[in-house]
Amino acid sequence: MNIHGLRFCVIGGGIGGLATALALQVRGAQVTVLEQAAELTEVGAGLQISANGMTVLRALGVAEGRPAFGQKSFGTVLCDYRKGRVISRVPSPAAGSTYYYHRADLLDLLHKAALRAGVELCPGSRVTEVRKHPGEAEIVLEGGERLRAECVIAADGGRSAIRPILNGLETPAFTHQVAWRATIPWNRPEHMPRAALTMGPGRHVVTYPLRDQSQMNIVAIEERSDWHEEGWRLEGDPVDLRARFADFGGEVGDILAQVQNVNIWALFLRPVAEKWQNGRLALLGDAAHPTLPFMAQGACLALEDAWCLARAFEAQPGVAQALAAYESARKARARKVVAAAGSNARNFHLRGPMRLAAQAALMALGPRLAQRYEWIYSYDPTA
Numbered sequence: 001m002n003i004h005g006l007r008f009c010v011i012g013g014g015i016g017g018l019a020t021a022l023a024l025q026v027r028g029a030q031v032t033v034l035e036q037a038a039e040l041t042e043v044g045a046g047l048q049i050s051a052n053g054m055t056v057l058r059a060l061g062v063a064e065g066r067p068a069f070g071q072k073s074f075g076t077v078l079c080d081y082r083k084g085r086v087i088s089r090v091p092s093p094a095a096g097s098t099y100y101y102h103r104a105d106l107l108d109l110l111h112k113a114a115l116r117a118g119v120e121l122c123p124g125s126r127v128t129e130v131r132k133h134p135g136e137a138e139i140v141l142e143g144g145e146r147l148r149a150e151c152v153i154a155a156d157g158g159r160s161a162i163r164p165i166l167n168g169l170e171t172p173a174f175t176h177q178v179a180w181r182a183t184i185p186w187n188r189p190e191h192m193p194r195a196a197l198t199m200g201p202g203r204h205v206v207t208y209p210l211r212d213q214s215q216m217n218i219v220a221i222e223e224r225s226d227w228h229e230e231g232w233r234l235e236g237d238p239v240d241l242r243a244r245f246a247d248f249g250g251e252v253g254d255i256l257a258q259v260q261n262v263n264i265w266a267l268f269l270r271p272v273a274e275k276w277q278n279g280r281l282a283l284l285g286d287a288a289h290p291t292l293p294f295m296a297q298g299a300c301l302a303l304e305d306a307w308c309l310a311r312a313f314e315a316q317p318g319v320a321q322a323l324a325a326y327e328s329a330r331k332a333r334a335r336k337v338v339a340a341a342g343s344n345a346r347n348f349h350l351r352g353p354m355r356l357a358a359q360a361a362l363m364a365l366g367p368r369l370a371q372r373y374e375w376i377y378s379y380d381p382t383a
């Protein structure tokens, strides 16, 4: 259909929302992004964007920035926790390199590109309700203001307030996993920067460089049962972090010793949504398919969604058909990637003899490990 002048409201100015707004606006739509935060800002943390996500960033014209914006990865080393011994080296996927982004940089790139394209960005706009009317939807903001649009995309994250409109109330489950996130200044640049995944019993740590290797990003995951509240970002205590990973040695031990500020997330999950759309309103990104971060695919899936949604509008005769086509194009893949991330939670945290057996298998597999997930990375939604 011709979406020239068609009014879209995108709820949420995260990676999924901004990419969607940009993909629709450049096709001629008139897009407004409603973001609850007063400013589109983000604290320090990294994101790995693999080839499937990079194809979308390139197609949107936001991946050509200075090298500091995206650090090309030369693979991943898998390490044992005690002394940091390298178990295996996993090369970059055949589909293409992963890039390490500071989340704030990626958001800033998308934000600026959306503004340049003519997207209207409305920070400080919290959506409380979306109502379906014949031919359009009505969006209600906190404070009572109302807007109308022919189509509404809810990219309002894993704690989406809009998802219950389509799927009813669901109680998120605590995954018994807690994520600590920090960045530290880094002054040991490598010729070929890579990520390190260091695995120990019940815990793992992922580190990779950011911003021309001037910073090191740290994600430390631990299994925990003592958390019952779904919290977004909380401030953590670096001393507590070090105590919980005190038996992690080698480079990762040195890195954890330098952490000054850390945030902590309890990882709660809802399942992949049963219903993604109702002909006027559609879910996108974490709102549709929250995932554990153990495949580093949440933002990549949101980018894929953005492109596939915009493409569906090109191919279908009306809004309802486009949203239905989007849902059917995305659901099975999202389920498969989310399941792969869930099984990594078990694989990374093995204990005792199971851990030793898994390490032997990883050593034997070596470079062939990259092939295992090629189905994720080689998917090109822009093809």
Ligand SMILES: Cc1cc2nc3c(=O)[nH]c(=O)nc-3n(C[C@H](O)[C@H](O)[C@H](O)COP(=O)(O)OP(=O)(O)OC[C@H]3O[C@@H](n4cnc5c(N)ncnc54)[C@H](O)[C@@H]3O)c2cc1C
Binding pocket: 011, 012, 013, 014, 015, 016, 017, 034, 035, 036, 037, 046, 047, 048, 049, 125, 126, 127, 128, 155, 156, 157, 158, 160, 161, 179, 181, 219, 265, 284, 285, 286, 287, 293, 296, 297, 298, 299, 300, 301, 302
């Ligand atoms: C520890 C950790 C590490 C990760 N690492 C990676 C990685 O390396 N690679 C990767 O691809 N993914 C990674 N992810 C996942 C990734 O961060 C998310 O999947 C991604 O940010 C989802 O984007 P989104 O736009 O769907 O949602 P979000 O980024 O959550 O954005 C939602 C936006 O909606 C706004 N909002 C919410 N409610 C409302 C409302 N009612 N009205 C208006 N606005 C609203 C919010 O303020 C927010 O700005 C990681 C996640 C975690 C927790």
